[in-house]
Amino acid sequence: MEIHQLNSFLAVAEELHFGRAAQRLHIAQPPLSRTIRQLERDLGATLFDRNTRSVRLTPAGEALLGPAREVLNSCRLAELAVASAGRGLTGRIRIGFAGASSHLYVGRLVKRVREHHPGVEFELHSSAYARESLNKVLDKTLDVAMVRWMSPTPGVDSRVIAQEQMLIAVPNDHPLAGEESIRMEDLAGDAWVTLPAEPGSVLRDALIKIADDAGFYPRIVQSAPDSWSVMALVAAEVGCSLTLASVAASMANPGVVFRPLRDSPPPLDLRLVWRRGDDSALLKEILRVSETALLEPGPDPA
Template sequence: MNLHHLDAFLAVAEELHFGRAAERLHMAQPPLTRTIKQLERDLGADLFVRTTRTVHLTTAGQALIGPAREVLEGCRAARSAVRAAGEGQTGLVRLGFAGPSSYLLVGDLSRLVRQRRPGIELRLHSTTYANEALRSVIDGDLDLAIVRWGVQPPEIAQRVVAEEHHVLAVPEGHRLADREVVSLAECRDEPFVALAADPGSTVRDTFIRASYDAGFSPDIVQVASDSWTLMALVGAGVGLTFTLDTAVANVPRERIRVVRLAEEISPSHARLAWRRDGESPALREVLRASEEALPTPEHLVGVDLP
């Protein structure tokens, strides 16, 4: 028994006439008759009662109608699902990002993907920092990531989607809280809270380098796994933190003041990153949507950034 047999059976069962069923199937009547006989031999039961004038379903034939329709409908659904996946209408895209600094970017992209391709599931993985995210993309555990880096891995393709600036978050009431601009050199004796060294935050790396350039090694008294915790620690007066303007813009800032840095620290650039050889149809659709939802800032279009 195969799909051709079931299709032929349903045509005869619905028409109750071999001639009309053969026309419907665009075939001659004798091959249709042989197909039905083959199906009956395979099932070990007569499916039709035939006379010179009429065709009627047997009890076995009536019992086969429902299962035959389910099988053929399942086959059509399978073909449709494969076609939709191949066209990028459905699929799974796993997106990694590093918490609140990427919130607006993730939200804008998710909204447009949902509008344009509701069959694509954009599965989000937060608190995924640069080194960890890039390893996951290269290994195939993530399809796409929003990252900040110093060096682009050769396996990775990318596009800049935002420019960010480094700032200092200090507790309310701190001696620097009412300042608009602060030099890191003024903070050499201050306690700091920072992201953990692993899994590799570029913000922490930039902080360490900037502190060295300012002539001191920072006193990191507490580490945290995410920016929400960092801001809670700052608000509690545990220490200052070096962070991004996009991060502090998307977390509660009760009992916190944000001040600009006097040092000319190069801006950070948030990028969409994906494997050069890993563009599935669903990922291609998400990347296409990202060009509208997260366009490269105009002043960076065509700029060759590291």
């Protein structure tokens, strides 16, 4: 089989019409028909049932459809990889992110970069706290990171890639679980589950501030190392938790209900950060792609 034969086969298979397939390929119909007949002879199988009224894939044609797409996609990726290598856009990029609350954005960025630069390899590092990722960016263990912070950090540049609403997570049988939104003061008597009290624990700090504004100090009864564990404790009715819309979008736990706060606090900024002065061509391309890949709507708070 040759590449042009597979291109012709896919055009006919997707259009199910030789005339439209020929127009799509910018060739006349007779040469297209000859190419398909030659491919059928080479394979020893009929790929299309055709008559004057219709064209349909045979079982053999259906079987060829997936492999043909894979071959052509591999050819496209090979061309992109060579082109990227010619521009110095190959190698490894190390990305730090905060587990459940950022992996949707990481996946979006990696997918978009690989569409244009398949030769780029990604090394992903999940950490619970912004400070840990920022330190790794500064000591060159990471190239970029997705973090939330309460105040800027010297030595790095950044830009906001998402603004996330904070939500309250309650057990599904909590008295307020049926409300469309929850007032913070109505949770003054509840127990709370949070991430550990580490420097850079933005959500824990935000919980204390929001509760203080509502006139109480939260009774934190247990901490957990990551958002998945926190939500497991909420489902087990250990307590409520302050979390993010991205965490809610990542969870499939029927024991947890997510609700917005009645007096919604300002959203938290999620930032992409990198070392100031890093002039790597690959990093510059990652940042360029991120400008479009990470401008799409984030998780729906609902």
